Amino acid sequence: MTVRWDLLLIPSFLFTFILLSVSQTLFLEGSFYKDLGLGRTGDTLDLVNYVRVFTDGFYLTTLWITVKVSALATICTLVFSFPVAYVIARMRSSWGMILLSGIVVSTFITIVIKVFGIIIIFSADGWLNQFLMSTGITTEPYSIIGTQEGVVIGLMYFTLGFGVLTLYSVVQTIPTSLEEAAEIHGASRPRMFRRVILPLAMPGLVAGGLMVFNMCMGAFTSAALLGGGKVFTLPVLIQRTIMMEVKYSMAGTLAAVLLVAVILINVLSIILIRRMHFARGVLA
Amino acid sequence: MSKVTFRKAVKRYGNFTALQPLDLDIREGEFLTLLGPSGCGKTTTLRLVAGFIQPTEGSVYIGDEDVTGKPPQKRGIGMVFQDYALFPHMTIEENIGFALKERGASAGEIKTRVWDLLQLVELPGVKDRYPTELSGGQQQRVAVARAVAHTPRVLLMDEPLGALDLKLRESMQIELRNIQKSLGITTIYVTHDQIEAMNMSDRIAVMNEGVLEQIGSAEELYDTPKTKFVADFIGQINLLPVTGAEQRSDHAVAGFNGSEIKVVMPAERRVPTGSAVLGVRPEQLTIVPKETAVNGANRLDGQIMSTRFVGNVIKIEVGIGMAQTFVVDMHPSAVAGLTAGAEVGVVWQPESGFLLED
Known part of the structure; x- marks a missing residue:
């Protein structure tokens, strides 16, 4: 008799499926009924919420800002985390593992605590401004709280560790002998990096980039705290729409738009990358 | 270039x-x-x-x-x-x-x-x-x-x-x-x-x-x-720890288990002053009946421990006392009667061996 270990999957599958699909179905279904405010919805199927989202400048701006800050944060995260990942992956001593553990630990500290660190330092009466003003470098406090730059920094702070961990494993798959082969056959370090490391890391950079981007698109805490009620991204707006405006079906509509936008951007990116020449031979 | x-x-x-x-x-x-x-x-x-x-x-x-x-x-x-x-x-x-x-x-x-x-x-x-x-x-x-x-x-x-x-x-x-x-x-x-x-x-x-x-x-x-190290790493060789190695007029001698071994080496090679080993390649050795007179060659008597057929030669392992063995390469046509347990003599010319520092 064969042991059917795969049967063990059924309980957790059912549990997850019910929790996820029931709530999402309710949410999605709600988005197709007109929102009458104060938790009330119309009783006929209607696209009026969607029409509103795509005609109201406020919602469109929010969608654009969400994509923009997420894309900026993704690019910055990749740029900052790749060198770190590269150096750690190429370390031969036990320092590599120690540094990596440090990154893991700091990555999984809750973002609430980490964002408060940013606020303490960068807010209008924070340490940085106190220092700048006391030394006379600036006369007026400048704060990143409530600006899009602030939200980008918050999102980066949230995703940097994940970026390093992903790219670390990408760099590790590139044998050092390829670097040596490039160098001994005449490539300088920058040339070697451009002709060997970068193209070989590209599939990993794309996958890691999409992961970071998706995290940013859905990030609530860092966007809400650093947005300071002035910068709205879709997750922040959805929370506001539910909790403060009590417009359930409108929030459902926004959530659906966010979901579809994320899926579309991911699929388009993958199609684009597939078409590029350098992916040949690596993805094969 | x-x-x-x-x-x-x-x-x-x-x-x-x-x-x-x-x-x-x-x-x-x-x-x-x-x-x-x-x-x-x-x-x-x-x-x-x-x-x-x-x-x-x-x-x-x-x-x-x-x-x-x-x-x-x-x-x-x-x-x-x-x-x-x-x-x-x-x-x-x-x-x-x-x-x-x-x-x-x-x-x-x-x-x-x-x-x-x-x-x-x-x-x-x-x-x-x-x-x-x-x-x-x-x-x-x-x-x-x-x-x-x-x-x-x-x-x-x-x-x-x-x-x-x-x-x-x-x-x-x-x-x-x-x-x-x-x-x-x-x-x-x-x-x-x-x-x-x-x-x-x-x-x-x-x-x-x-x-x-x-x-x-x-x-x-x-x-x-x-x-x-080189002797051992390049090709196969028998290395035998010997005692009292010294240079005589036209040859060197060393002792093993009571026997005197004669070694003739090229002039530029020195007899080691410390402890020494004798090196001799398996194909330089032959097997004769026990206690055969060998007239100027070296002979150590012993007992065949095992024989191994490896194609072009038969490798015969002979125990020669003091827990030491010699491996001898013999042509397959010349091994009649050479089976495990047989008492034999292993013979080589003084020019085939060399003394190395241990």
Whole structure:
């Protein structure tokens, strides 16, 4: 008799499926009924919420800002985390593992605590401004709280560790002998990096980039705290729409738009990358 | 084509010395093999030429140029790696043309050169394929073509045949050697396989624990090893600890288990002053009936422990007392009656043995 270990999957599958699909179905279904405010919805199927989202400048701006800050944060995260990942992956001593553990630990500290660190330092009466003003470098406090730059920094702070961990494993798959082969056959370090490391890391950079981007698109805490009620991204707006405006079906509509936008951007990116020449031979 | 010279080159990692002071002259156009067990310093020596590491002390010269401290890009060499290290995202043409492109060659030049090289390594028509679409042996040829494309001053090879199966390895040995000869390029080859080293090299440098033990042709190393390590590493040998080794007028003597052993060595070889071992190759030994008079030759009596048929010879292991054994290579036609348990004498000429420091 064969042991059917795969049967063990059924309980957790059912549990997850019910929790996820029931709530999402309710949410999605709600988005197709007109929102009458104060938790009330119309009783006929209607696209009026969607029409509103795509005609109201406020919602469109929010969608654009969400994509923009997420894309900026993704690019910055990749740029900052790749060198770190590269150096750690190429370390031969036990320092590599120690540094990596440090990154893991700091990555999984809750973002609430980490964002408060940013606020303490960068807010209008924070340490940085106190220092700048006391030394006379600036006369007026400048704060990143409530600006899009602030939200980008918050999102980066949230995703940097994940970026390093992903790219670390990408760099590790590139044998050092390829670097040596490039160098001994005449490539300088920058040339070697451009002709060997970068193209070989590209599939990993794309996958890691999409992961970071998706995290940013859905990030609530860092966007809400650093947005300071002035910068709205879709997750922040959805929370506001539910909790403060009590417009359930409108929030459902926004959530659906966010979901579809994320899926579309991911699929388009993958199609684009597939078409590029350098992916040949690596993805094969 | 350039010679390569080491002058008192040392490589240390903290307290560990990977390479003891090395003086080595590799001749122009020579095929030199660095041979030794893992951790003997052969790869360190190769990487010093490549420039991946720099000597802690001393210098490395390529031609007459002191390249100590120079990065690998500026040394004008080519290298074949153990794992081939072909760029998986480039076609065969792009791989082979890599060094030429880095030197600013035109697309037309690269195309012609790649075509020539693919003829040389007998792989015409693969230029648009990717490395993963080739077999291990084919990838190896491409790696060789890439390493010589820019006519480097020196070609380095780091155990390039290690990943191939035995049959392919043997044919690749001959092929690599032919390519090297036709290009006349100075080549430094690293291996731990003594047969491979003997098949391919002009000279072999045997290394052990960071020390160059001996350098010479395969024949020299086999016939006149200077150290016990070289004697043991190159070919098969019987090593017998002996006592009271001393030089007499025209020969040397040493004692084993109450018998006196006579050794006649070339004049330049010294009898070791400390403890000594006697070395004698299995094919120099013959087996005679016990207590046969041997007239000037050496004879040790003992009992056959086992016999092994290995094709061209039969290896007979004879216990000769003091828990020591001699392996004797006998022609299969001459082994009648030589079975385990038989009492026999092992005989060799004084000129066949040599005394080495233990």
